[in-house]
Amino acid sequence: MSVARVEEFSEALRTAITNRGLGLERLREHLSQNGVSVSLATLSYWQTGRSRPERKKSLQAVVHLEHILKVPPGHLSGLLGSPRPRGRWLRRAPEAMSAFWPPPTHVEEALQDLDTQWDDQLIRVSQQDFVTIGADRTERSFRSRQVLSASMDGPDRWVVIVHVDERDRPLPAVRALKNCTVGQLVQDPARGLLVVELLFDQSLRKGESIVIEHELVNQAPCPLATNYERKFRMPTHEYVLEVTFEGAVPASVTQLDGSAVRPGRTLLDVALDVQPGVRGFRWTWT
Template sequence: MPEPVVQTDEFAVVLRAAIRARGLGLERIRDRLRGQGISVSLATLSYWQSGRSRPERRDSLAAVQLLETVLEVPAGTLTDSVGPPRRRGRWLSTVPVPPEVAAFWARPDAVEDAVSEVDIKWDERLTRISQHDRVFVGADGGERSYHSRQVLRAEADGPDRWVVIMHLDEHDRALPEIRPLRHCRLGRTVLRPADGLLVAELLFDRPLRKGETVITEHELVNSAPYPPATNYERKFRLPVREFVLEVCFDPDRLPVDCVRYSQLDEADEVAVRVEPLESVHGVALNFGPGRYGFRWRWAD
């Protein structure tokens, strides 16, 4: 089964040379960056030096500047080799250098480390045609479950899985159970309760051929005591043609305030207040990379 070609860019070449010349391992580099207040995971450093991804966001570029000091290279050696931002197209399902996996997460290092234990090599070869999330919130204000349906198209022969990343804000709560429902089965699962993280592979019925589409459905189900629900968002590292998000509240308890928000890449967040009904929804077309979600407030 063919694997996607990893493009080697100038930054990866320069970084590898600097690391070899300095004689530091990735763990020591990570620890020195952390000592200076910059958190970069081992997975991210590995992706950067292999050319699998490259720094583009503000926090990543700040890390690169500090890397020049850690690796004792002249200022500009690494930052100048990063190059201009990649072209952002609405239907770029494959790009020469894929976006960073954890670009829109609050703790990218923890997400990168967890994701490094599963196989994501096909992720950028799957075009997000349609995704539909339904979130169910109980009368106690706890998140009961969420159901996701998506339509994906293969841009090469071989994609055979989709990787789910889920985060709980309350790390003292049990992680949810992930249940494959249609045209997928559970593969490797990574549970990090201390970080509130669940990462899981959903394996398709068979590998896809180029141009072939697949419809998958899965759900995440929480157990009591249910985690408090005050927001839900989906993060898109690659564009989606259509995203539909529904939040379903128990009719016996509705929030007093509800906001739909979105943020494209590093642009400012756009927020719109919506009427807090039993079910609220939003539709985003040609969206991403970025974040899209709802947040709400309960009566005191």
């Protein structure tokens, strides 16, 4: 990270603290009430630019700071960029865009005519997924919100990859909801694949952030809902998954690692410092 980026974060933090009218001691108390321990010296270093949040607990504190200071999600953490490489992560390259998709060759074929050069240059600040399951237990819609930050000048799009299990049904329709428009689509119903470009309203400069939203809407007859998965090819500072059941509650729910989850009207998964891999829920009906 350059000195300029540290100064941008510290300046934004100082401005947010001033606008909120809180002293550092009060800010520390608010963090403590949220189960986050940060010393006064550390808060002072962050706002003067003497140091920046880097470790997992510090990045968690920044997410809470955004809530306490009443600034948009990603407003502060988006200025941090990726943590400086440490230890075994020093030589780790990003996963391929086809990683975690079955089979990868099909995804690679679908991507070959799309411009994916900017994907590695978008820092994943926040990924939020909102899934609605209808009263008839079918997949109605999936709404996603991304907070992204550019690590260099130029990024102008986000590429979405969708894989569906039901091959005898239409692929979902894509709707751009915020700060983006639908660009090129690649549809392969036989393989259950949909790839779409979400074009930003303008290309990003280094250090700039953007919030985009899009929605995937299934066409009737909608498929029976039994799971939701989000694949991460690059580290993501924050992930939130909310699955809402409009009707019956599932009989049983598990996370993808097999651990049991208590069934309810809403399933919630909140994670920080997410590493490449797959997260989500599976469920069964009575």
